[in-house]
Amino acid sequence: MKTVIYECPFIPAEWIAAHGxxxxxVQPPAAGAILSLGSEDGTCPYARACLAAxxxxxxxxxVYTTTCxxxxxxxxxxxxxxxxxxxxxxxxxxxxxxEASAFYRxxxxxxxxxxxxxxGHAPSNSKLSEVLLAFDGARRxxxxxxxxxxxxxxxxxxxxxxxxxxxGCMVDIRKVFDAAPPAALARKKIPVALFGxxxxxxxxxxxxxxxxLGGRIVLDGxxxxxxxxxxLMDRQAIREDPLQCLVNAYFGTIPDAFRRPxxxxxxxxxxxxxxxxxxxxxxxxxxWCDTWHSEAQRLKEWSSWPVVSLETGxxxxxxxxxxxxLQSLVEMLQ
Amino acid sequence: xxxxxxxxxxxxxxxxxxxxxASGLVEPAxxxxxxxxxxxxxxxxxxxxxxxxxxASLRLWNLLLTEEDRLRECRRQGRKLVGxxxxxxxxxxxxxxxxNLTAFYPDGAWWIPCVMEFSDGLLRIADSLGIDDxxxxxxxxLGAFLTEAHFPRPDLLVCSVGATCDDFSCIAQRLxxxxxxxxxxxxxxxxxxxxxxxxxxxPGGMTLPxxxxxxxxxxxxxxxxxxxxxxxxRLAETMLAAGIRRANRVRRCLEELRRRVFMADQSPLxxxxxxxxxxxxxxFCSDQEQAAQALEELLVQVRARVExxxxxxxxxxxxxxxxxxxxDLRVMNLLEDCGARLCGTDNMFCxxxxxxxxxxxxxxxxxxxxxxxxxxxxxxxxxxRICQEMQAWRCEGLVISRIPGASHCAWEGQIIADLVHDxxxxxxxxxxxxPVADAFQSSLRSRLEALVETIISRRTL
Numbered sequence: 001m002k003t004v005i006y007e008c009p010f011i012p013a014e015w016i017a018a019h020g021x022x023x024x025x026v027q028p029p030a031a032g033a034i035l036s037l038g039s040e041d042g043t044c045p046y047a048r049a050c051l052a053a054x055x056x057x058x059x060x061x062x063v064y065t066t067t068c069x070x071x072x073x074x075x076x077x078x079x080x081x082x083x084x085x086x087x088x089x090x091x092x093x094x095x096x097x098x099e100a101s102a103f104y105r106x107x108x109x110x111x112x113x114x115x116x117x118x119x120g121h122a123p124s125n126s127k128l129s130e131v132l133l134a135f136d137g138a139r140r141x142x143x144x145x146x147x148x149x150x151x152x153x154x155x156x157x158x159x160x161x162x163x164x165x166x167x168g169c170m171v172d173i174r175k176v177f178d179a180a181p182p183a184a185l186a187r188k189k190i191p192v193a194l195f196g197x198x199x200x201x202x203x204x205x206x207x208x209x210x211x212x213l214g215g216r217i218v219l220d221g222x223x224x225x226x227x228x229x230x231x232l233m234d235r236q237a238i239r240e241d242p243l244q245c246l247v248n249a250y251f252g253t254i255p256d257a258f259r260r261p262x263x264x265x266x267x268x269x270x271x272x273x274x275x276x277x278x279x280x281x282x283x284x285x286x287x288w289c290d291t292w293h294s295e296a297q298r299l300k301e302w303s304s305w306p307v308v309s310l311e312t313g314x315x316x317x318x319x320x321x322x323x324x325x326l327q328s329l330v331e332m333l334q
Numbered sequence: 335x336x337x338x339x340x341x342x343x344x345x346x347x348x349x350x351x352x353x354x355x356a357s358g359l360v361e362p363a364x365x366x367x368x369x370x371x372x373x374x375x376x377x378x379x380x381x382x383x384x385x386x387x388x389x390a391s392l393r394l395w396n397l398l399l400t401e402e403d404r405l406r407e408c409r410r411q412g413r414k415l416v417g418x419x420x421x422x423x424x425x426x427x428x429x430x431x432x433x434n435l436t437a438f439y440p441d442g443a444w445w446i447p448c449v450m451e452f453s454d455g456l457l458r459i460a461d462s463l464g465i466d467d468x469x470x471x472x473x474x475x476l477g478a479f480l481t482e483a484h485f486p487r488p489d490l491l492v493c494s495v496g497a498t499c500d501d502f503s504c505i506a507q508r509l510x511x512x513x514x515x516x517x518x519x520x521x522x523x524x525x526x527x528x529x530x531x532x533x534x535x536x537p538g539g540m541t542l543p544x545x546x547x548x549x550x551x552x553x554x555x556x557x558x559x560x561x562x563x564x565x566x567x568r569l570a571e572t573m574l575a576a577g578i579r580r581a582n583r584v585r586r587c588l589e590e591l592r593r594r595v596f597m598a599d600q601s602p603l604x605x606x607x608x609x610x611x612x613x614x615x616x617x618f619c620s621d622q623e624q625a626a627q628a629l630e631e632l633l634v635q636v637r638a639r640v641e642x643x644x645x646x647x648x649x650x651x652x653x654x655x656x657x658x659x660x661x662d663l664r665v666m667n668l669l670e671d672c673g674a675r676l677c678g679t680d681n682m683f684c685x686x687x688x689x690x691x692x693x694x695x696x697x698x699x700x701x702x703x704x705x706x707x708x709x710x711x712x713x714x715x716x717x718x719r720i721c722q723e724m725q726a727w728r729c730e731g732l733v734i735s736r737i738p739g740a741s742h743c744a745w746e747g748q749i750i751a752d753l754v755h756d757x758x759x760x761x762x763x764x765x766x767x768x769p770v771a772d773a774f775q776s777s778l779r780s781r782l783e784a785l786v787e788t789i790i791s792r793r794t795l
Contacts, residue, residue, distance in 0.1 A: 042736070043744040066523045069500040069741040076712050076749050090522040093495040093503065099552050100520060106545055110528070260495045260503065260518040261510055288468060290741055294504035297464020298511050 002118055003165075005059030007050045008067055009228035009254055010091045012246050013165045015108055018131040019120030023165035027201045027224055028053035030314035044070050044288040045314045049200055054078055061085040061118050063111065067093070067258045068291060087114045093260045095251070104251040105243065128242040136233045138167035143229070145173070150182045151217040152207035155225045159201070162224075189214055190333045191277050195221035195269065195299070196284040196309075197292040198228070202316045206326075209318050210282070213330045218276040221269055222284075223256060230254060257291050265295075266302055273305065280333045282326070283309040306332050339644050341384035341604055341667075344368060347392075354389050361393065362624060364400040368392065371399040378451040379770075384667050386607045386646075390628070390635040397619050397628045398610055401438070402484050404620045408436045409486045414564050417488030418617065420502050421521065423686025424704040425492055425557060426617040431577025432565040438485065438620045441502070442613075443478040444471045447769040448662050456481070457769075465508055470501040470740040471661045471769045479509055490564050491516045492557055497523035497710040500741040517560055519553040521704060522546050524711035536702050537691055550701040558697070574696040580622055582689050587629040588615055589687065594636050596677045596727040600645030602636045605676040606666040609659065612679060615686040646670065652789040653677040655720060655729040657750060658737055662771040665778065669733075672782040673790075678727045680720055684708050713746040717753035724758060730789040733782070736766040761788045 003022040016023035030045065031052035047070040054062050055078070062084055064075040072088070079086050089107050092100040112122050123131070142161050146154045157173050164172075192215045194206070199222055207217050221227045231253035237245045255264035273281075283299055285292035296309045308329040310322060342350060351367045368385070371377040377399060385391060408415060416437040418425040429437035446454050448471075456477030460466070465473045478484040493506045493516050510516045525543065527533035532544035562568055591611060595603045603611075611632060618625035639645055647670055655678035660666060669676070685706040691699045708716040724732065732754050736743045751762040763785045765778060 042739065047744070066497055069498070069503075070744050072497065072523060073713060073742060073745040073749075076714055077745055080714075080749070080752075088523060088525065090496070090525075092520045092522070094518045094520045096518075097556070099549060103520070103522070103545075103549050113528070258500075258503070260493075260507060261516070262507060288739075288741075288744070290469060290500035290504045293468065294465060294508055298508060300464075302511075 002060040002120075003058065004061045004063060004115070004118070005054060005057055006063040006065075007053075007071070008063075008065040008091070009223045009230075009256070010065055010067060010250055011063055011089065012108070012230070012250050013162070014128075014131050014135045015111065015246060016115060016120075017135070017165060018123035018128045019112065019115040021115055021118060021120045024057075024059060025162035025165070026050065026053045026057050027159045027163065027199070029201045030316055032314060042288055044068075044286050045312075046197060046200065046286050046289060047071050047074050049314070050074070051077060055082060059084065061087065061114075063087045063089060065089045065091045067091050067256065070288075085114070085118060087111060091251070093258055095259055096261075101247060101251055105247045108243065108247065125242055128246075129238050132233060132238045132242050132245060133235065134167040136235075136238070138170045139229065140232060141170045142173070143232075145177060148181075149177060150207070151220065152204050153177065153182065155199070155207070155217075155220045156204060158220075158225055158229065189216040190330060191216060191218040191279050192329065192333070193217070193219040193221055193269070193273055193276070193278040193281045193305075194225070194284065195219075195281055196295075197286045197289050197312075198222050198224040205318055206282075206284075206322070209323065210326050210330070213326055214334065215280075215326070215330045217282075219272050219278060221272070223254075226272070227256070227268070228254060257295055278305060280329055281305050281307045282329055283307050284312055285309070287311055287313055308332070336638070337387060339602070339639055339646055340387045341646065341670075342387045343384060344372060344381050347385060347387075350387050351392070354392070359389055361396070362627075364396050364404070364624070365393065366396060368395060371395075375399065376453055377449045378453060379449045379663060382664055383606065384604075386604050388635050390632040391603075391607045393628045394607060394610055394632055397621070397624055398613070401442075401620050405436070405438060405485050408620070414490070415486060415488040416561065416564070417485075417491040419491065419493035419506055419516075420498050421494040421704055421707065422683040423616045423707075424554075424700055425494075427577055427581040427690065427700060428554065428558060428569070428574065429561060430580065430618065430622045431569060431574045432561060432567070435561060435565050436620055437617050438488075439617050440475045440478060440485065440488070440491075441472055443475040443484060444661060444769075445663070446478065446484060447471060447474050451770055454483070463508060463512075465505055468739050469505065470499065470737050472502055473505050476505060476509060479514060480512075490560055492519060492560070493517070494519055494521045494704075496521040499709065501739060517557065519557060520549060521553075521707070521710050522549060524705050524707075524715075534698075534702060536706060537689070540706070542702060542705050546705060547698065547701050550704050551697050554697055554700055554704070571696055574700075575692070578690045578692060578696055578699060580626070582692065584615060584618060584622070584626050584629060585687060585689050587626065587633055588612065589689070591629065591633050591636055592679075592687070594633075594640055598640045598645060600643070600649045601647055601651070601675040602639035602645045603632070604646050604666070605656075605669055606663060607632075608676055608679070609663070609666055609681070612681055612683075612687065616683055647675055648673070650790075651675040652786040653728055653730045654785075655679070655724045655727070655732050656681075656735065657720065657732065658682060658735040658743075660735050660767045661737065661769045662767050665735075665767050665771055668775070668779060669782060672779060673786045674731075674782065677729045678720075678723045680708060680716065680723075682709055684719065709742060713742075713749040714753060716746070717750040720750060721754060721757045724754070724760065729760070730792070731760055731785050732762045733785065734762065734764040736764060738766055738768050761785055761792070
């Protein structure tokens with residue numbers, strides 16, 4: 001079975017799977033010196049990491065989106081340097097008009113033609129419904145783990161689910177959890193929300209570092225975490241119009257920072273933050289990531305919770321700078 | 335009134351202005367000596383620039399440097415102001431089709447820190463809002479909105495997003511978060527029509543997917559409705575068609591101006607004035623009729639110089655194609671100091687220089703033009719056009735000017751440079767130009783001189 005790799009949370013895994021292909025959402029490690037990808041000056045480390053991962057990750061085709069300008073343009077570097085088929089899906093940044101959602105739906109249909117060209121089969125409504133139900137069921141199981149797993153486990157399970165692109169992976173995820181259940185959830189530690197740019201695959205040390213200092217992440221507000229999860233689907237709606245259901249679950253609910261306007265991001269964050277009893281925010285963005293960087297000051301002005309912001313690059317372990325920022329957050333909240 | 339073409343300083347313009355007046359110069363209402371912009375407008379950068387000494391260029395500069403006054407006068411007269419952001423050239427055509435709307439680009443604030451040599455404080459305001467120097471200098475726009483010292487608050491703000499640079503989209507979102515309502519409209523990433531897909535043929539042969547044209551058309555219709563509400567009248571198709579014809583008057587003039595400047599043996603217009611002239615295409619410097627007249631006068635001057643064999647610099651100057659506008663205007667002078675001349679430009683708004691089809695339904699034509707924006711397509715497509723123009727205008731080298739912090743500059747330079755190397759085998763230099771580049775002058779100079787030396791030495795091969 002051919003594997004289609006992508007990074008953006010607005011690519012529905014179900015859609016690829018329904019075509020008989022394997023979807024795999026990449027969470028990249030740092031590009032480092034793996035590959036020369038133009039000047040590092042001005043280039044977002046996460047965008048570089050994605051490009052590097054697309055070269056090295058086992059996959060038969062690559063799907064880019066337009067949600068990030070550096071990624072949209074980085075796609076051209078990929079096209080020039082790989083023989084793999086590459087597809088660019090335009091995810092509208094506007095969302096208030098029905099035309100935007102309709103255009104996203106049309107883009108999914110265009111993606112379908114690309115998937116067929118790879119050897120996939122355009123799904124019937126009943127086939128698509130079946131796949132949607134399977135993914136939605138698995139995603140519900142995944143979300144349920146949040147209340148019993150550690151914050152790090154839960155975020156890593158999300159990444160694992162996205163990468164596997166198969167609802168059956170919940171069996172493995174459950175096994176991993178059962179084999180190493182958290183001894184005791186750190187209930188007494190200070191609840192903190194992580195918010196901002198997506199995490200690279202080696203960035204989960206942040207969770208442990210914060211716990212050692214007396215805090216714990218109760219909300220992973222990154223698109224590699226909970227922020228990037230599509231909305232749960234209505235079973236009746238799945239049967240009636242599965243493609244529209246997919247559009248609504250992804251385009252209709254993921255409140256990413258790139259959207260215009262992006263007030264939904266703050267609505268989502270307030271709702272989740274209150275629900276989880278958040279007391280402070282660790283806001284993290286990559287250097288040269290305009291989309292998240294520009295939210296840092298706005299978040300501070302908007303939030304009634306204290307915010308510590310952390311600018312990060314390609315570091316693969318805890319740096320003195322990061323440690324100092326985490327310490328200051330916890331001390332502020334104690 | 336005419337004198338031999340010469341680049342003169344601000345001080346020299348005092349005498350030249352008196353001379354022109356003595357010989358009967360008649361100026362429009364916004365005319366006057368250049369010095370007043372330095373003394374009253376604090377446009378400090380003017381003292382470091384060298385200007386074309388023609389009356390036509392004086393008019394062009396005066397039109398440019400009086401835009402803030404003009405916008406305030408429009409507000410005083412009760413005209414409605416439309417702040418059009420990012421699309422660079424399309425939405426103003428629609429706005430100027432209404433008799434009582436004036437459109438301008440708040441984006442233009444990106445030159446204020448340069449022109450005022452940071453005395454404006456706009457970048458400090460952007461810093462305080464969390465938009466620091468890792469963003470494109472267009473962040474100056476935030477300060478301009480908050481201080482209202484450079485333009486009045488528009489009655490309607492529209493901003494294109496989608497396949498645009500993240501810097502601008504984020505700065506506009508920050509503005510929106512500060513309480514400035516914005517009508518966002520979507521411009522999709524341009525792609526070729528796929529096999530079996532309905533397409534839309536643009537003049538020049540490019541085909542666009544009908545689905546994309548349809549989306550942009552519906553977005554422009556939404557903007558049209560907002561403008562109709564603001565203007566208090568419906569925009570009939572005939573009015574929009576007339577607006578397109580007026581925009582094309584400016585574009586035709588620029589087309590001939592550029593061709594004559596790029597193809598002449600000796601450059602009949604300095605690089606700096608050419609850049610200013612091109613900028614007129616995007617929103618007519620807030621006065622469509624005056625912009626057209628100023629450009630027509632400049633064209634007459636250029637034709638006369640070409641016919642009399644007069645110009646600037648040497649006829650052996652290295653012929654350079656320049657990509658992306660410089661945030662420091664002085665670098666245009668520097669290019670010529672290094673023994674080069676401009677023979678082609680892509681200042682990110684080539685689509686605003688191309689003629690808008692007059693044989694199509696007006697809204698279709700505008701939608702197609704919006705999609706022809708070089709920044710919404712791939713850098714490879716942009717490079718393709720650059721290569722064509724470099725060949726047509728016999729360019730010998732390419733300068734890619736990186737805009738500090740701009741998201742599109744992360745990758746595009748490498749892609750464009752590789753394609754120009756592969757297709758034309760011509761030398762390329764990529765350099766970064768900050769809003770005031772004095773501290774980098776020597777390194778910029780050595781890189782440009784090295785490019786010129788390379789070009790000259792290749793001529794003998």
